[in-house]
Amino acid sequence: MRMTSKSIWRIVIIAAVVASSCWVDVSDAEAKKKGKGKSKSKTSSSKSKNKFPPKDYDPNTKVYIDALFFRCHAEDCPALFMKENKKSMTLEEADKAGAMICGVGMKSSQQKCLQGYQRKHPQKQTGDDTLVWAGEGRTGKKLAWHVPGCHRGSGSRSRLKTRKAALAEGGIMCEHCAHKVSFAKPHAQDWPEKSQDKTPFVAPAGWSPKAYSPDQLPPKKELDIWVEETLGTGLALSGDRFEDPAASMEHFVTRRFFFPQQAWRNQHMCYRVTGDKRVLEKMRASARFYNKLAKAYPSAAAYKANGPEGSAFMWTMAVTARITMKMARKYPGKVSKQEFAEAEDFLKTIVATLKPTYEKYDNIDSEYGINQGVADAIRKKIFNRAANGWGMMAQAAAGLTDLQVIKRTNEYQKTIDCYNKTVAAYVKYFRDTGDFQTYNGKTHFFYPYSPNGGYKMQDGIKVYKRPEDVGHSTITLRGMQLIYEANSNLGVDDELLTAWANMACCNATTTVTFQGKQWRSGFMQPPVIAKERVMVKPGWHEYAPCRGTLYHLEAFRPGLIKTLATPLNASQAAKKDADYGNRTHTLFAHYLKAYRKDRSLIHLGEKSGGRLASRR
Ligand SMILES: [Zn+2]
Ligand SMILES: [Zn+2]
Ligand SMILES: [Zn+2]
Numbered sequence: 001m002r003m004t005s006k007s008i009w010r011i012v013i014i015a016a017v018v019a020s021s022c023w024v025d026v027s028d029a030e031a032k033k034k035g036k037g038k039s040k041s042k043t044s045s046s047k048s049k050n051k052f053p054p055k056d057y058d059p060n061t062k063v064y065i066d067a068l069f070f071r072c073h074a075e076d077c078p079a080l081f082m083k084e085n086k087k088s089m090t091l092e093e094a095d096k097a098g099a100m101i102c103g104v105g106m107k108s109s110q111q112k113c114l115q116g117y118q119r120k121h122p123q124k125q126t127g128d129d130t131l132v133w134a135g136e137g138r139t140g141k142k143l144a145w146h147v148p149g150c151h152r153g154s155g156s157r158s159r160l161k162t163r164k165a166a167l168a169e170g171g172i173m174c175e176h177c178a179h180k181v182s183f184a185k186p187h188a189q190d191w192p193e194k195s196q197d198k199t200p201f202v203a204p205a206g207w208s209p210k211a212y213s214p215d216q217l218p219p220k221k222e223l224d225i226w227v228e229e230t231l232g233t234g235l236a237l238s239g240d241r242f243e244d245p246a247a248s249m250e251h252f253v254t255r256r257f258f259f260p261q262q263a264w265r266n267q268h269m270c271y272r273v274t275g276d277k278r279v280l281e282k283m284r285a286s287a288r289f290y291n292k293l294a295k296a297y298p299s300a301a302a303y304k305a306n307g308p309e310g311s312a313f314m315w316t317m318a319v320t321a322r323i324t325m326k327m328a329r330k331y332p333g334k335v336s337k338q339e340f341a342e343a344e345d346f347l348k349t350i351v352a353t354l355k356p357t358y359e360k361y362d363n364i365d366s367e368y369g370i371n372q373g374v375a376d377a378i379r380k381k382i383f384n385r386a387a388n389g390w391g392m393m394a395q396a397a398a399g400l401t402d403l404q405v406i407k408r409t410n411e412y413q414k415t416i417d418c419y420n421k422t423v424a425a426y427v428k429y430f431r432d433t434g435d436f437q438t439y440n441g442k443t444h445f446f447y448p449y450s451p452n453g454g455y456k457m458q459d460g461i462k463v464y465k466r467p468e469d470v471g472h473s474t475i476t477l478r479g480m481q482l483i484y485e486a487n488s489n490l491g492v493d494d495e496l497l498t499a500w501a502n503m504a505c506c507n508a509t510t511t512v513t514f515q516g517k518q519w520r521s522g523f524m525q526p527p528v529i530a531k532e533r534v535m536v537k538p539g540w541h542e543y544a545p546c547r548g549t550l551y552h553l554e555a556f557r558p559g560l561i562k563t564l565a566t567p568l569n570a571s572q573a574a575k576k577d578a579d580y581g582n583r584t585h586t587l588f589a590h591y592l593k594a595y596r597k598d599r600s601l602i603h604l605g606e607k608s609g610g611r612l613a614s615r616r
Pocket of ligand 3: 444502506
């Protein structure tokens with residue numbers, strides 16, 4: 001029997017729903033094919049995928065021992081940084097001592113050393129006396145104990161205890177660190193900068209939050225309260241501190257920055273609306289922290305920044321430097337010498353940190369004219385994970401451009417060209433992978449979760465194996481906005497963002513039938529495809545009304561905020577929009593609307609003649 005492609009899709013989808021397996025990404029799909037079912041044993045599936053053929057190594061190979069976890073690297077391993085801080089021994093000695101061997105049994109096939117090495121001695125195991133601390137488990141609110149330094153959970157020094165004592169209190173050991181031996185001692189004091197974090201917002205008597213209008217700014221008094229709320233969101237510094245700085249940095253490089261810290265985003269949006277200097281200072285405070293780390297430990301910072309996921313750690317450095325430089329160029333008297341020098345310093349650190357990866361001109365991609373490895377990463381990296389790193393880079397390029405004008409130099413031109421070319425390549429690839437479709441006279445933009453996840457053509461429409469879900473699209477959108485704000489020639493333009501707005505509205509208003517009921521899909525697909533290929537699985541990337549981050553697109557499609565509330569009634573929506581996040585997103589749409597018309601605009605306060613913020 002020959003099946004139409006349509007019926008194949010339907011069967012695949014029904015099967016997927018019945019087996020209650022998820023469509024998350026290629027590795028999950030592969031795990032499923034191998035009969036592993038739904039089990040979220042990503043580690044084991046990746047392990048089997050990345051098995052290297054056995055290989056002989058000279059037992060006298062010099063290896064270095066990491067400072068955080070008991071693991072060794074060969075001298076040329078890209079994951080080995082701060083070498084001068086680390087102990088060395090022979091491979092044979094490390095094996096005998098039970099050290100983890102970098103490339104053996106590790107998850108990722110990238111940037112590992114000693115792949116295919118065959119252990120001669122057992123790996124050292126953690127035991128009852130291993131010290132652990134409690135952190136937040138990633139899955140729900142379950143108490144999880146971690147070996148200090150685990151990428152999944154920070155803990156508190158006061159709760160450091162033996163594994164035996166910890167488990168007696170209840171909870172579980174985190175599966176990611178349960179087998180990792182660590183000799184690193186958490187520092188007696190956390191990073192001092194983290195203590196600046198605490199300025200909790202106290203609501204004024206009689207005040208209660210109410211939704212803001214997409215059409216009219218709230219009165220100054222209300223904006224002042226909103227600024228106070230924003231100042232209460234802290235610096236959002238990530239990472240634990242250990243006595244050995246190399247251990248601190250090994251932990252730092254595992255931190256995730258590709259969903260930029262919400263506090264940074266909020267501060268950025270708040271500054272764009274009010275121009276309040278205290279908010280800018282708050283962003284600068286976190287920028288200072290990462291600037292300090294990157295300058296003190298350049299090899300670790302460069303390793304972290306070797307892809308767009310990690311380079312997003314310099315988000316506040318780039319964003320504040322860009323604002324400061326633009327301000328200095330537009331209003332020379334308004335930026336102090338010190339502020340200018342600091343912004344210049346942030347930019348210099350970014351340039352130095354990105355140089356080893358991006359400013360390599362010996363192996364150039366023929367299509368994009370940028371470093372081959374970088375071009376390959378653009379073609380492979382999941383869009384939402386990459387967007388904010390590229391957004392950071394676009395902001396840095398804009399900052400450097402203003403810096404050059406102010407200082408009358410061409411010193412950074414090659415770097416600026418490299419950054420702009422790289423970001424433009426990402427955006428071009430994104431647009432080319434996506435699909436512009438016209439419905440009811442409006443152009444919509446659809447795109448997949450992964451750049452190389454696969455699609456088939458159906459009546460001129462790209463039907464992606466895994467279309468983007470609305471949640472992840474908001475992350476990608478944040479990075480795209482940074483690019484939009486940095487430079488209008490990099491491919492993120494009014495056309496793209498308008499088509500994105502149309503897609504979001506389309507998604508909110510298209511109903512699909514699943515198990516006899518009407519649903520809205522959490523995946524962004526053209527209506528005809530969404531109805532036919534129903535991607536609904538309760539609890540997994542479900543549609544949610546009033547998704548704040550998308551509100552920015554009100555600037556490209558008036559009425560969007562109202563549409564995104566579907567199917568809530570006005571009072572239900574108003575309740576959701578009273579939330580701090582949604583109020584912030586609503587106000588940021590005001591800024592973007594004005595910025596569309598005037599690209600020289602730094603913040604809305606400029607237009608109100610100081611009405612919005614008295615502290616510029
Ligand atoms: Zn290694
Ligand atoms: Zn853990
Ligand atoms: Zn539509």
